[in-house]
Amino acid sequence: MSARFRVVIIGAGYAGVMAANRLAGSKQLSESVRVTVVNPVADFIERIRLHEVAAGSRTSAAVPMGTVLNQRADLIEDTAVKIDPINRRVHFSSGRAPLSYDALLYSVGSTQAATAPVGAYGVANAESAAHLQTRLSKLEEGARVSIIGGGLTSIELSAEIAEKYPGLQVRLISRGAVADTLSASGRHAVRRRLAALGVEMMDNTGVQTCDKWSIRTSGGDTLPSDCTIWAAGFGVPALARDSGLPTDAEGRLVVDESLSCPQYPDIFGAGDAVRIPDSVAGHLRMSCAAALPLGAHAADSIIARLRNQAPAPVSAGFVVKCISLGRHSGLIQTVTADDRPRSLVVRGRLGGMAKEQICRMTLGWIRGELRRSGSYKWAKGPLPTAAG
Structure with missing residues (x-):
């Protein structure tokens, strides 16, 4: 093992910071590994809070990076524009000298979907959420x-806006239901909660285009809209491509079941911007609930590779879906490991309190890993289906 094995992590979201803390905090690797995190901004952004920022319920989703990232990990505030897998270097938009690596973790997260209509607002990052907040105000x-x-x-965003701005006419348009x-309940x-907040729900309605003042549906209708927000999925940065x-x-980025890139085994991936085989991750959705265990x-x-051991396949599953419905209500939907709804649901004020507690726990898990590497545990994924 090299005396200074260089691990570069691109992206300081839930997956990237969790991975950095596990690597930088490892007592067995403390003298052997140097961890460098590359991120466009100096703060950690709680993406699960961005709908609150957009509605104006919260001023910012930024958390000082020093409170969540292990101090033994270096932080470079810059944007990676190219990865050179042959020479194992990362190039930056600022023009700073390329950064060499022995192992690289690709955890760049997600962005506004490429399919979003031109003119629509979004909540993919702190900048877009702040831009939307200004428009709504x-x-x-x-x-x-x-x-x-x-x-x-979209559900969280519509409830947050309708509660914050009761004088606005909020409409939720869904391609499906x-x-x-x-679950049914x-x-x-x-x-029921959205209706009580005055949100109009339009099921089974696609959107073709929009401009500053209107929306055109796939059925050919034109709907007036003073502010259109795209929350129908996310895209990913083009860095890997x-x-x-x-x-x-x-x-x-395409990776195998252990999260290693088969063509370049010194490159690993985690989070929203990674394509993992369906055999172990077909049930995973873009979420911090998936990003944390993947990180x-x-x-x-990476540790297994350093020890000349074969990395194990990833196994991660879900326990609940958590939805905030404004500042005074929420819903906790219990689910199976592969994300199918169970019958138990916690709703109303109690559901809102539980949702808030779970949001706070995400930072708690990251900070727990900062204090003690290896402390974070997660729910395992569904058992493989036996061949028929």
């Missing part, structure tokens, strides 16, 4: 706000 009484998407992000991934509770790394059609497992795979 300037809307006049009775203005129409249209949120495109029927998943968890709003909250269709929940969970779906009913969400829709632009670097010539193996990617899927969406631009996600921890990627670190474990």
Whole structure:
């Protein structure tokens, strides 16, 4: 093992910081590994809070990086624009000297979807959430706000905006049915809460285009809209594709079951921007609930490689889906490891309190890993299906 094995982590979100803390905090590796984290901003961004920022319920989702990242990990505030897998170097937008690595973790997270209509606002990052907050604060009484998407992000955003701005007309437009991934009782509770907040729900309605003042649906209707928000999924940065790394059609880095890139085994991946085989990750959705265990497992795979051991396949599953429905209500939907809804649902004020506690726990798990490497444990994934 090299005396100064260099691990570079691109991205300081949930996956990247979790991995950095596990590697930098390892007592067995403390004299052998140097961890460098590359991130465009100096703060850690709680993405699960961005809908609150957008609505103006919270001023910022930024957390000082020094409070969540192990002090033995170096932080470079810059944007990676190219990975050279042959010479094992990372190049930067600022023009600073390329950074060499022995192992690299690709954890760049997600961005606004490429399919988002031109002119739509978003909540993919701190900048877009702040931009939306400014727009909402300037809307006049009775203005129409249209949120495109029927998943968890769009539900949280519509409830937050409707509660914060009761004078606005909030409309939720979904290609399918709003909250269709929940159980019948969970779906009913969400829709009832949204209706009580005055949110108009339009199921089974696609959106073709939008401009500053209107939306055109796939059915040919034109709907007035003073502020249109795209929350129907996310995209990923083009860094892997632009670097010539193996990617899927969406631009996600292709890795194997241990989170290592088969063509370049010194490159690992974790989080939203990675395509993992369905055999172990077909059930995983873009979420911090998936990013945290993937980051921890990627670190474990790097450690195994350092010890000349074969990395184990990742196993990560879900326990609940957590939805905030404004500042005074929420819903906790219990799920199977492969994310199918169970019957138990916690709703209302108690659901809101539980959702808030779980949001706080995400930082607690990251800081726990900072204090003691290896402390973070997670729910395992579903058992493989036996061949018929």
